Amino acid sequence: MTITTALDALEQVLGDRLSRSKPDLTAHGQSESHFPVTPPDAVAYPRTTKEVSQILSVCAQHSCPVIGYGAGTSLEGHTAAISGGVSVDFRDMAAVIEVRAEDMTVRVQPGITREALNEELRATGLFFPVDPGANATIGGMAATRASGTTAVRYGTMRDNVMALEVVMADGRIIRTGSAARKTSAGYDLTALMVGSEGTLGLITELTLKLQGQPEAIGAATCAFGDIEAAIAAVTATIAMGIPMARIEFLDAASVAAVNAHSKASFPEMPHLMVEFHGSDSAVAEQAERFGEIVADFGGSDFDWATRAEDRSRLWQMRHTAYWAILGWKQGAKAIVTDVCVPISTLAQAVSETQADIAASPIPAPILGHVGDGNFHAILLIDPDSATERAAAKDLAARMAERALALGGTVTGEHGVGMGKLDYMTAEHGAGWDVMAGIKRALDPQNIMNPGKVVRTNG
Amino acid sequence: MTITTALDALEQVLGDRLSRSKPDLTAHGQSESHFPVTPPDAVAYPRTTKEVSQILSVCAQHSCPVIGYGAGTSLEGHTAAISGGVSVDFRDMAAVIEVRAEDMTVRVQPGITREALNEELRATGLFFPVDPGANATIGGMAATRASGTTAVRYGTMRDNVMALEVVMADGRIIRTGSAARKTSAGYDLTALMVGSEGTLGLITELTLKLQGQPEAIGAATCAFGDIEAAIAAVTATIAMGIPMARIEFLDAASVAAVNAHSKASFPEMPHLMVEFHGSDSAVAEQAERFGEIVADFGGSDFDWATRAEDRSRLWQMRHTAYWAILGWKQGAKAIVTDVCVPISTLAQAVSETQADIAASPIPAPILGHVGDGNFHAILLIDPDSATERAAAKDLAARMAERALALGGTVTGEHGVGMGKLDYMTAEHGAGWDVMAGIKRALDPQNIMNPGKVVRTNG
Structure with a gap:
């Protein structure tokens, strides 16, 4: 077994920071939405970029899947170990490395949560504005191109990450971007990595733009x-x-x-x-x-x-x-939709969605970051009811089709993961093949979070 | 000759919109800075995306280089046909396709200049804010990730391009991004194309963010x-x-x-x-x-x-x-530096540069978009003087090294082209190899503006 040999080699690197305990595996295979528990074979807790690089080198050698793990708050099954392998949990890489108040930037490790970061920044008069609601890690937020309630004013992770350190699929450590406010020095690898959901590399350090705390x-x-x-x-x-x-x-x-x-x-x-x-x-x-x-x-x-x-x-x-919505229906699981449309079409998108929900058997409260044209219907289903699951899937598909017909996107902020894979051809056409081409070039063995964002075996 | 057979095939597609006139070739081989005239073998004037796709298909079939061409105002030799081939001039694809005032967006063809665009927008109360000084085309500005005087407030092309239509090296037409204000639907191909300088594809349509004209x-x-x-x-x-x-x-x-x-x-x-x-x-x-x-x-x-x-x-x-600066020294050519540093280090970067210039034989006025930490020294040289060229090269190299040592970039807004290639290893390390890997994946024959941004034969 290639994964087994990889785990033995990883144990040499990490000692007891490679966990194979059942509760640990289950915890890392869980999801906050409707995806089944899909545990990895082990959980790694690296402390340094060098260790992350060693993990990737070993996994590349043994063709062992690697899944980045932050706070586990993603909603599209991003962290599910669907091909097994190692979940790399950044719990122990959660430091603020350097605050540069005059430049209004901060360098952090990926495992720090947004609340912990803002707690550390409090005395500086600065804050990091992106707020997806969940107390996600900054690394996870970058990986999924998160946004949330404040994006209407301050932008998404795309706009607020200036530079990254990334460990690539073969263990190479690269730095993208710079500490300057702008650059034209070649392809924008920072933007390519932000939103790549751990399928192209693992983020080990981030330089973020900060904002002055409002008066x-x-x-x-x-x-x-x-x-x-x-x-x-x-x-x-x-x-x-x-x-x-x-x-x-x-x-x-x-x-x-x-x-x-x-x-x-x-x-x-x-x-x-x-x-x-x-x-x-x-x-x-x-x-x-x-x-x-x-x-x-x-x-x-x-x-x-x-x-x-x-x-x-x-x-x-x-x-x-x-x-709150999840608790509204006893034992329910949620399928969360995440469409985002041009603001001029928002009224149409929301009212057609509401009518569609009203005509379906599924309760589905609607809420969202409407200043960006982004809204969610939380489709509440009994996970054991095939009928409800099918009805919810239909509703979600119609929302997605409606968003695309209006020039929008099927996911404004949650990402693709597994949950939105089926819409990618409709959204991107041949562009999705270009994404797969990039994936194959940077991760030829498909060990980086396989089965998410792109399909490479098509 | 593969290029010759390609040109014959292109003539079938474009008729007399494939030009081989000497003045046309020379004009497209010229540069506004110090690079020698390097004409293409032909200039194509497509009118539609379909024609651009046909051009790329033909050129892919015959391994013929393809260089995108806007207004020819780039400063790093971006449009030089150093391996010959076809310059694709977007002069005839310069329309405003659709203004969506409520969404504050516009769809344009790449050949429109920023001044022409703002002229067309005047009555709407909206404007496109990015202003690199030169009356560049929007396509060229996107391709080089241009910015200029207003970036301190409104951002660069990175921040103001929402979506693209791009013809890839094999003639495939893709759409990137969406008309919604944000998306998490996979890799950010828009950001990858912006700043890729025509080495990954040719931009045939852009959706831009607009701003309200200030009161x-x-x-x-x-x-x-x-x-x-x-x-x-x-x-x-x-x-x-x-x-x-x-x-x-x-x-x-x-x-x-x-x-x-x-x-x-x-x-x-x-x-x-x-x-x-x-x-x-x-x-x-x-x-x-x-x-x-x-x-x-x-x-x-x-x-x-x-x-x-x-x-x-x-x-x-x-x-x-x-x-004005160029005219200051009779017959001079300019080597234009373009460093950008974290704002906290700007004073040091400028004053060390000034001292360095004062100690050199080269006149080199300094100016720049200092709110971003970006400044230029215009190194004025007699192009026939090897001594002056060497002295200028040394000055430019020290500016670049200084910028990198301070955490900045060797090019804030002009791009890499040929002029900054030699600094890419110092700036990006292994990241530059990752860029080359992406280039090889998307343009395996290296026909898209070869010799710019990356080196693929390393």
Whole structure:
């Protein structure tokens, strides 16, 4: 067995930091969404880039699959060890290496979580803005090109990763990008690695752009009579160029789930949850302009979360909405859709989706980062019901087709993993073959997270 | 001859839009900097993506080199036909395909220039912000990952290209990205193509992000006693987070050249040229905050360019500074350096460079987009003097080494072409081999702009 011989060789490198304990394997084979538990054969806990390089060299020699592992919060089965092999857990590579306040950058190891990073940055007056909700690791966020609630203002991981250290499939260590704010020095390997989901290499260090902590922050919620009015308010807000820091949509079902889970008492109507960043006067001006738009579309007065702890609670509720929704139906698993469409088509995409859900047997609350045109329907299914699974699959397929027909994408931020593979031909056509060509060139043995993002045996 | 048979086959496709006229060949073999004239064997003028695909299919069949051609304003020998072949000139593919005002995006063909695009957008209230100075084509700007004076506020081509249509080396037509504001659907082929300098494919369509025309614009110049003070004012301005739309540095020699060329009368001292965008109140506030910093560093009062025509004249002077400097020394050719460093190291990089220039026999005015840490020394040489060429090469090499030692890049915005090839190993190490691996995978015959960006026969 090639994997067995690889594991023996890896044990020489890592000693007891190569784990084969059953609970460890199961934990690394689990998923937060609907994918079955698919454990690896071992879990490696490297401490240095050199060790990661040794792991890759050994695995290349023995054709052993390698799966990068952060916090395990991905939603498309990214970390499932579907061909067995070694899960490389970056738990022990979680340091802040260097803060450069004057350059507004930070170098970190991949295993640090976004909350831990921002905790470490607190005293500097700077923060890392990308916030996918889950307390994911920075390495995992880069690998999946994560974004979330603040992307409307600060961009996604694509926009906030400046440079990387990556260990390639053959164990070579490369550095991509630079510490300068821009470069034209050849192919953008940083951008190629961000979003490659561990299929081209393992990220062992990241240089990130930071933002100044805003002088003032305002957060508020407002309710609307129907989905259309809420979405129309969003598109008007974006068209006006109001620099929203967050503008989140929750439909009535999502609000009901949040109320139940977080003991809140929002009116069970479609809501926007928003945040403004800037100087005191800028926040006041943004809030006033946004308030006028909300009023135009019949929205309620703002319910302000003025104190920092109220804001934290508000975003905590938003961030746990997925769990709230999941808890809404006993024993349910979730199929999470993640379409993103041009903002001009958002109202159509959301209302057609809502009608489609209403006509299906599946409960599916809708919520999302609508300032980017990105929204999710959380399709709740009994995992043992073939009927429900089939109905959910159909709903998800129609959402994906609708997004593509409108010029959008089937995944705005969750990535491809296994869950979106079947849509890649429809989304990319021959471009997907080009991706496979790159994969074959950089990972000829297909040991890097095989079975994700691309198909190479076609 | 494979090229000859290719040209015959191309004539079948293009008729008299395949030119072999001597003046045409010479024009397409010229460079705006120091590279010798290197004409192609023919110039193709396709009108459609399909024709571009046919050109590539024919050239792949006959192993004939293909060089994309826009406005010919690149500075690193990008369009030189060093292995002969066909220059594909996008002159006849220069249309605006679709403006989507609500999405703030536009789809264009690659041959449109940035000035023509902004002319067409004028009535929409939107504009395309990337401004490299030269009236380059949008396709060429994407291919070289151009940026320029406004990148400090609006980013580079990396940040402003959302989607592409690309014809690959075998004639396949692919679409990358989507019209949505973000996507996680696999490898970022858009970012891979932007900055690939025609070595991986030819761009035949681009979807660009647009910006709202600012309500108010303010532009001003101010003079400083020495370079150090001017640069210190820049780093302080960036650290304060003042959202400068432009912040350009010119040393005294650059100012003298501009004065002579544009019949201006700036004091011959180091200058900053700046621009503010925003609401009336925001521009006033930015100008006030910046003014305080300038005063702190002993800069002069602002000389405001208040009327639109004065602003145009100011930026026209900045944009023609390269020509002004070139005209400063009779018969000179320029070797243009393009380093970009972390902003915290900018003062050191500029002052060490200045001292190095002062100790050399080469006149070399310094200017640049210092808000990004990017600056150029224009090394003026007598092209027939081996001594001057050697001295300039040494100066350029030391600037490059200095930039790399400070964590920066040897090219912030001009690209690699032929001129920066020799620095790629120092900048990227094994990463450059990874780039070559991608090149070999996507262009196995090495027909796409051979000899640029990567070396594949190593």
